[in-house]
Amino acid sequence: MAEHTIQFAPLDRCHAFLTLCKTPVHGDGVLAGIPVAVKDNISTQGIETTCASKILKGYVPPYDAHVVTLLKQAGAAIAGKTNMDEFGMGTTTENSGFFPTTNPHDPTRVPGGSSGGSAAAVAAGMVPMALGTDTGGSIRCPAAFCGCVGLKPTYGRVSRYGLIAYANSLEQIGPLAGNVTDVSRLMQVIAGYDPRDTTSYDRPYAHMPEADIAGLKMGIPEEYFGAGVDPAVAASVHRAIDQLEALGATPVPCSIPSMAYALAAYYVICTSEASSNLARFDGVRYGLCADTKKSWHDAYREVRRAGFGTEVRRRIMLGTFALSSGYYGKYYAKAQVARENVKKDFTRILSDVDVIVGPTMPTIAFKLGEKADPLSMYLSDILTVPANLAGIPAISVPCGKVQGMPVGLQVMGRPFEDERVIDVAFSYEQVVRS
Amino acid sequence: MTETGIIVGLEVHCQLDTKSKLFCGCSTDYRSDGPNTHVCPVCLGLPGSMPVLNKRAIEFAMRVAKALNCTVIRESEFSRKNYFYPDLDKAYQITQYDKPLAEGGYIEIESDEGGEKRVQLTRIHVEEDPGRLVHMGNPERGKYSLVDYNRAGIPLIEIVSEPDMRSAKEARKFLNKLRATLEYLGVFDSEKEGSLRVDANISIVGSERVEVKNISSYKGVEKALNFEVTRQKNLIRRGLKVERETRHFLEGRGITQSARSKEQEHDYRYFPEPDLRPLQVQSWVKDIVLPELPDARRERFIAQYGCSLNHARTLTGELRLANFFERVVAPDTGLCSLAATWIADTLKGELNYRDMSIDALDPGSFTRLCQLVKSDTITDKSAIEVLRVMLDERRAAHTCETPIEIVNRLNLKKTSGDASALTAIIREVIAENAKAVEDYRAGKNGAMNFLVGCAMKKTRGRSDPKDLNREIALALKPVDV
Numbered sequence: 001m002a003e004h005t006i007q008f009a010p011l012d013r014c015h016a017f018l019t020l021c022k023t024p025v026h027g028d029g030v031l032a033g034i035p036v037a038v039k040d041n042i043s044t045q046g047i048e049t050t051c052a053s054k055i056l057k058g059y060v061p062p063y064d065a066h067v068v069t070l071l072k073q074a075g076a077a078i079a080g081k082t083n084m085d086e087f088g089m090g091t092t093t094e095n096s097g098f099f100p101t102t103n104p105h106d107p108t109r110v111p112g113g114s115s116g117g118s119a120a121a122v123a124a125g126m127v128p129m130a131l132g133t134d135t136g137g138s139i140r141c142p143a144a145f146c147g148c149v150g151l152k153p154t155y156g157r158v159s160r161y162g163l164i165a166y167a168n169s170l171e172q173i174g175p176l177a178g179n180v181t182d183v184s185r186l187m188q189v190i191a192g193y194d195p196r197d198t199t200s201y202d203r204p205y206a207h208m209p210e211a212d213i214a215g216l217k218m219g220i221p222e223e224y225f226g227a228g229v230d231p232a233v234a235a236s237v238h239r240a241i242d243q244l245e246a247l248g249a250t251p252v253p254c255s256i257p258s259m260a261y262a263l264a265a266y267y268v269i270c271t272s273e274a275s276s277n278l279a280r281f282d283g284v285r286y287g288l289c290a291d292t293k294k295s296w297h298d299a300y301r302e303v304r305r306a307g308f309g310t311e312v313r314r315r316i317m318l319g320t321f322a323l324s325s326g327y328y329g330k331y332y333a334k335a336q337v338a339r340e341n342v343k344k345d346f347t348r349i350l351s352d353v354d355v356i357v358g359p360t361m362p363t364i365a366f367k368l369g370e371k372a373d374p375l376s377m378y379l380s381d382i383l384t385v386p387a388n389l390a391g392i393p394a395i396s397v398p399c400g401k402v403q404g405m406p407v408g409l410q411v412m413g414r415p416f417e418d419e420r421v422i423d424v425a426f427s428y429e430q431v432v433r434s
Numbered sequence: 435m436t437e438t439g440i441i442v443g444l445e446v447h448c449q450l451d452t453k454s455k456l457f458c459g460c461s462t463d464y465r466s467d468g469p470n471t472h473v474c475p476v477c478l479g480l481p482g483s484m485p486v487l488n489k490r491a492i493e494f495a496m497r498v499a500k501a502l503n504c505t506v507i508r509e510s511e512f513s514r515k516n517y518f519y520p521d522l523d524k525a526y527q528i529t530q531y532d533k534p535l536a537e538g539g540y541i542e543i544e545s546d547e548g549g550e551k552r553v554q555l556t557r558i559h560v561e562e563d564p565g566r567l568v569h570m571g572n573p574e575r576g577k578y579s580l581v582d583y584n585r586a587g588i589p590l591i592e593i594v595s596e597p598d599m600r601s602a603k604e605a606r607k608f609l610n611k612l613r614a615t616l617e618y619l620g621v622f623d624s625e626k627e628g629s630l631r632v633d634a635n636i637s638i639v640g641s642e643r644v645e646v647k648n649i650s651s652y653k654g655v656e657k658a659l660n661f662e663v664t665r666q667k668n669l670i671r672r673g674l675k676v677e678r679e680t681r682h683f684l685e686g687r688g689i690t691q692s693a694r695s696k697e698q699e700h701d702y703r704y705f706p707e708p709d710l711r712p713l714q715v716q717s718w719v720k721d722i723v724l725p726e727l728p729d730a731r732r733e734r735f736i737a738q739y740g741c742s743l744n745h746a747r748t749l750t751g752e753l754r755l756a757n758f759f760e761r762v763v764a765p766d767t768g769l770c771s772l773a774a775t776w777i778a779d780t781l782k783g784e785l786n787y788r789d790m791s792i793d794a795l796d797p798g799s800f801t802r803l804c805q806l807v808k809s810d811t812i813t814d815k816s817a818i819e820v821l822r823v824m825l826d827e828r829r830a831a832h833t834c835e836t837p838i839e840i841v842n843r844l845n846l847k848k849t850s851g852d853a854s855a856l857t858a859i860i861r862e863v864i865a866e867n868a869k870a871v872e873d874y875r876a877g878k879n880g881a882m883n884f885l886v887g888c889a890m891k892k893t894r895g896r897s898d899p900k901d902l903n904r905e906i907a908l909a910l911k912p913v914d915v
Contacts, residue, residue, distance in 0.1 A: 043482040056481070063475050065482060164481040168708035197484050198711060273708060276516050279525030280479050284581070292578065296520050323516070323703035332705060 003027055008035050008079050014102040014111065016121040019048055019081040029075030031189060036071055037121045037130035040081040041088060042173065043162035044068050047078065051164050052096040053086045055307025056287040065162020066197065067131060067173050067190045074189040079127050082117025086309045087278065088135050088166040090114050091377050092366060093142070095311045100368060104146060105405055109365040112145030114138040118176050119146040128178060129186045133163060135171040136266055137360075137384025140396035143176055144408020145365035147398045149183045149425065150176040154415050155391035156201040159194030165277040167270035168199075170388040180397060180426040184209050187418065207419040209426035214248030216424065217353040218411075223259045224358030224383055232402040237359040240399035240409045243431050244357070244424065254349050254356070258341040259386060265338035266385040267378060268322050268331050274312075275319030281307065314374065339389045346390040350414045355424055359383060360396040360408030383410065393418040397425040399432070440663055441643070442605045443597035444655075445633040447590045448616055449563065450494045451623045455587035456562045457485030457528065462588050465627060469568075469582035477587035479523030484709045487512075491589035492715060493722075494621040495535055495560045498591060501615055501724055504539030504558055506716045512707040517700050520581050521565040529561035529592075531704040535713070541615070542729065543607040544747075546600060553608050554596040563588040585628075591621075597635060597643075602659035605634065609652055610751055614728040617753035625754075625791055636662045638670060642678035646690050649683045658683040661690055731756055739763065739770040748778040754792045755782065761797035762804065769804045776804060780818060784825055794828045803837040815895040816846040846896055856897060860909050863888045874910060882906065 005023045012020070018040050026033050038044060041051040043061040045068075050056040064072070071078065085095035093101045093116025101116045103109040104124040111120040115132030119142030122130050132139040134152035143150030151174045158173045165171070175186035184207060191205035220241060225234050245251055283290030283303030290299035308316070322331035349356060362383060371377040387394035392415055399409035409428065413421040455462055458476035475483040499506050513531035536558040545551035565586040571577040593612065599605045609632070616622035623629060631650050636659055637643035644666065646658050666676045681690040726734070728750050735746040735756075750756045755777065762773045781800070785792055803824075807817045820840045827834035841847060863885055864871055873881035882903065889902045 049481070051481075059481070061475075061480065061482070063480075063483075161484050162482040165709075196486055197709075198486055199709060272705060276514050276526050276703070276705070279516060279518065280481070280523065282518065282520075282525065284520055285478065285523070286480070296579075297518065300518055320703065323705055325701050325703070328703075328705070 004033065006033055006035060006077050008077065010126040012126065014104050014107065014120045014124055015099055016082055016101050016111075016117040016124065016126060017080045018050065018052060018083050018098060018117065021047065021078055021080045024077035024079055026077035027072065027075045029073060030185065031071065032075030034076050034129065035079035035127045036076040036186070037079050037082045037118055037127045038068065038071075039084055039115050039118050039130070039132050041084060041133055041164045041166070042068060042131060043164065044078060044081065047081060049081065049164070050097070051087045052084045052098055053281075053307065053309070053312065054097040054288065055281045055283075055303065058288075059286045061162075063162065065173075066159035066194045068162065070189050070192075071131075076189070082115070082121055082130060084117055085114035085138075086312050087164070087274070088114040088133060088138055088171070089274070089311050089315050091137070091141055091380050092371055093117060094368065094371075095309055097309050102368070103365050103405075106365070109367055109405065110145065110370075112142030112361070112365060114142075115150070115176065116142045116146075119143050119148055119150065122146070122148045122176050122178055125178075129182050130176045131173055131186070131190070132176050133171055133173050134384075134388065135167045135270060136381050136388050138171075139174045139176060140360045140384050140394060140408065140410060141381075143396040144360035144398075144406065144410075147401075147406030148176055148178055149180050149395065149397050149429075150174065151183050151187060151395045151418065151422065152387060152393065153187065153191065153418050154203070154393045155388075156199050157191050157203055157205070157393075157416065157418060159192070159197040159200045161194055161196040165273070167273040168277070169273060170266070170270055180209055180395075180422060180429050183395070184422050184426075187422070191418075201416070203416050205418060207422065210423050211427040211430045212248075213244065213424055213427045216249040216355065217252050218244060218249050218424070219254040219349050219353035219356040220251050221254050221256045221259075221349070221356060221358060223256050228379065228382065229359060229362040230364070230402070233359050233361070233363060233407050236400040236402055236407040237357075237409055240428060241357055244428055247427055247431065249424075251357075252353050254353065256342075256345045256349065256386065258338065258345045259382070261338040262342050262386050262389055263378065263382050265335040265342070266381070266389055267318070268335035269339065269389075271315045271319030272322045272332050272335075273319065275316045275323065278308075278312070278316055283307070311374065342386055342389040343391070346386070346392060346412075350392075354413070355421060356412040357424075358410050360410040364402050364405035364407060387412050391415060393421050395421045395425045397429055399428070439639040440600060441597045441637050441639060442599035442602070442659060443635040444595045444599070444605060444608060445635075446593045446595075446609065446612060447631040447633075448593070448622050449626065449629040450491050450560075450589040450591055450621050451626075452488060452490050452494060452589055454488055454490075456488050456491050456560070456589035457587055460587065464584035467584070469580070469584060472584045473586070477523065478583055479525075479586075485528060485707070487710060487713075488589060491560060492535070492713065493718065494589075494619075495558065495591050496715065496718055497619045497621055497722055497724065498593070498616060499536035499539065499558050500719055500722050501619055501727060502539040502541060502555060502558070502593070504536035504555060506536045506719050507533060508714065508716050509533065510535045510559075510713045510715075512710045512713070513704045514707050516703045519564070520579065521567050521586075523565060523583055523586050527562060527564060528707050528710070530559035533712075534559035535715075541595075541608060541611050543604060543611050546604055551604075553598040553604075556594040556596055558594075559592050561590050561592060562586070563590050597637075602656045602663065605659055606652065606656045609655055611728065613652070614751050614753060618725055618727050618731075620725070625793075634659055634662075636666070638663070638666050638676065641666065641670060641676040644676065644678070645680045646683050647680060647693065650685065654683060654685050657688050658690055661688060665690070735759075735774075739767075739774065741770070741774045745774040745778045748782065749774060758792050758795070758797055758800075762801045765798075765801055766805065769801065769808060772808055773800075773804050776800075776807070776817075781821065784821060788825055788829060790825060790829060794832070795824065799824060799834070799837060806837055806841065810848060812841055812846050812848055813895060813898055816841070816848070819844070819846065819895070846894075848896055848898060856893075856901070856905055857909075859889055859892045860902070860905050863892065863906070864909060871910060
């Protein structure tokens with residue numbers, strides 16, 4: 001395979017990148033020479049990978065994540081590693097251990113998170129496409145806030161091998177791009193079975209977006225337009241739904257009662273898994289170096305205190321508590337029951353309708369520093385976490401602006417019908433463009 | 435020591451003898467290589483790596499489950515056991531918790547009262563071995579530890595028994611039977627260093643139970659349990675209570691030591707491993723064909739070779755010993771009873787003494803040695819000498835002379851046939867021991883044994899004591915005048 005290099009030296013006004021690769025090499029293939037930004041929690045051989053955490057400063061993976069191997073095989077040029085909330089824990093990218101990324105549409109606002117760097121890099125025109133990861137909305141939220149398109153694939157459709165785990169049972173790697181077509185192109189490259197991720201499925205994606213959605217039934221859950229959702233955002237999404245109706249889709253009002261417990265269940269599960277996943281960062285093998293003169297548990301304590309940010313420490317503590325003996329049944333086991341109920345609700349609704357449509361985020365992008373209270377930040381995930389709990393595909397596509405800031409339309413579908421949510425987003429995008 | 439009123443249960447961890455590790459493709463054959471040479475992102479726990487279950491390890495574990503009469507669970511599951519320790523690369527061990535691979539089952543052992551006894555099993559599960567710490571340095575120059583992840587990810591099977599054993603000896607028998615069964619199944623090699631680790635729960639009836647961790651040898655189990663029985667009985671005798679606690683066995687000193695106070699007890703925060711799917715392998719059970727197991731082989735040895743029960747038990751108690759025996763007698767079935775005695779009684783002891791594996795010895799040589807004994811070419815005593823030479827040469831150079839070469843070199847051929855040589859020696863003995871001769875003539879029976887002993891010494895064990903006895907008696911026979 002022929003190797004070429006490209007020059008990649010964009011002006012990074014919104015601090016989207018943690019690492020820039022200025023002359024990345026690339027081969028031939030469907031993405032030949034296209035610079036693709038990769039979120040910093042996806043392992044890249046020879047390129048520092050930190051999850052935007054000080055504890056991984058200096059860690060250079062000796063191997064590529066499966067998706068990175070696939071990108072390289074498709075000829076893409078790895079343009080750099082993008083900023084994020086540390087280990088994916090956040091909705092603003094302000095929780096980066098290094099610096100916050102700003103919104104390309106308004107430097108006083110956040111880009112959303114946790115894949116804020118990837119979304120900002122795309123929205124600012126630095127790269128045409130990027131990889132993000134979505135544990136509870138981390139692709140869709142910044143896509144909505146920055147005005148680009150982001151897909152969280154069906155759980156298992158994209159290999160997680162090489163993705164530094166935050167919450168294994170919830171997260172997926174997915175594409176972000178300026179338009180649905182590019183999201184689809186990137187999805188074609190990264191989807192498929194990988195024997196190294198035994199939770200992945202042999203469901204490759206080989207689809208060209210189609211705009212014909214005549215006869216489609218779209219569920220409109222009342223919970224997606226309830227309290228906490230900015231009326232201006234809701235209005236914007238309603239206009240989009242009207243346009244989809246004009247294209248031949250039929251809106252069907254529905255309800256997801258289990259959503260009352262979705263957020264609580266989500267935060268118990270993701271913090272529990274995180275408390276275990278992040279335990280390996282002890283300064284013994286990589287990243288920040290433990291003081292070898294100390295006893296090992298003192299050294300661990302010191303490294304972890306110095307290396308992890310506040311939000312990460314908070315979530316580790318929460319998860320450790322939820323898994324403790326005597327509390328497991330009260331929290332983790334109950335959260336799993338709630339998760340099953342969310343799945344059942346989605347299965348039930350999606351047996352009547354083809355897709356579920358609503359806003360991606362309840363508001364437009366926050367001002368920097370606005371979500372200082374962690375609970376109010378957690379609450380803003382309410383519309384995105386259900387898709388992760390249910391493992392279903394969900395896409396965010398821009399649908400108008402409020403106060404000059406982009407709004408995201410979210411389309412969720414049946415498991416392994418990523419093609420369908422892409423088609424709905426594509427047909428909407430065609431209308432808006434024309 | 436009286437061992438009545440004690441209750442023992444064992445948790446036995448054995449390394450499954452697969453070619454690759456439990457969750458990655460790294461080779462398990464690490465013992466002769468340098469530290470951290472059999473590692474990859476998965477077994478190093480590098481960020482982003484994911485486990486892929488080794489089917490072979492599960493199949494091995496299921497062979498064990500079937501052989502031990504366990505029930506394989508319809509859907510079992512891997513869980514994470516979370517704790518911090520430098521040898522644990524991910525800071526959690528992937529193991530099985532509330533949904534183990536198999537439950538129930540039993541192992542039959544010979545009970546202390548004689549007769550067979552069933553030790554019930556609680557469960558069998560599969561888990562990964564952690565790495566290993568090597569402690570370096572001395573107190574003056576500072577202590578430090580090095581970590582080797584070669585062992586990280588080696589598949590282990592954990593077999594948990596019910597508290598059904600009543601003595602340290604029964605525990606030893608349980609372990610021996612388990613080891614033999616695992617070896618017969620081809621899933622375990624007891625000769626690999628560190629391939630077995632045992633935690634023992636022991637209590638005196640009516641008292642708290644104590645868990646002894648870290649026992650890494652077969653002999654250690656009996657030692658540790660005996661130590662605990664004495665310790666616990668002494669406490670009770672002095673009117674003190676046995677604390678419920680975990681203790682460590684210090685192999686070198688043969689004692690147990692309190693491990694940690696309750697405040698420091700771990701909360702392992704088990705939860706299902708999200709990177710692995712649940713295991714549905716019950717349907718495999720019917721396809722597993724078990725080989726001949728120790729009990730069946732023991733019965734066959736009795737029936738086919740005429741072995742005594744004890745010899746058959748000893749020989750079939752270790753796979754290598756049983757295989758060796760069958761190879762020795764294959765070319766010459768007339769050797770059966772002789773070879774059984776020599777292997778079970780003599781060879782096993784000589785090997786243990788040298789800490790050698792029977793693999794070092796070639797069965798063909800042993801056949802020839804047995805033939806020399808059977809044909810009366812050498813005495814039992816000389817045969818032991820030949821065997822020792824063979825073993826020592828093997829150990830030093832991995833090769834050895836043939837038995838007949840050794841016999842010739844050391845001039846060990848039995849002298850009985852050579853009557854004139856014997857006569858000369860007897861004449862010497864009689865001449866040198868006038869007192870004993872007198873005693874013999876006076877009717878003291880012990881005197882003859884003494885004279886035979888002197889003659890044996892002179893022939894360096896080459897002559898048969900029976901022959902010597904006869905010849906000396908003949909020589910001292912009162913001459914009719």
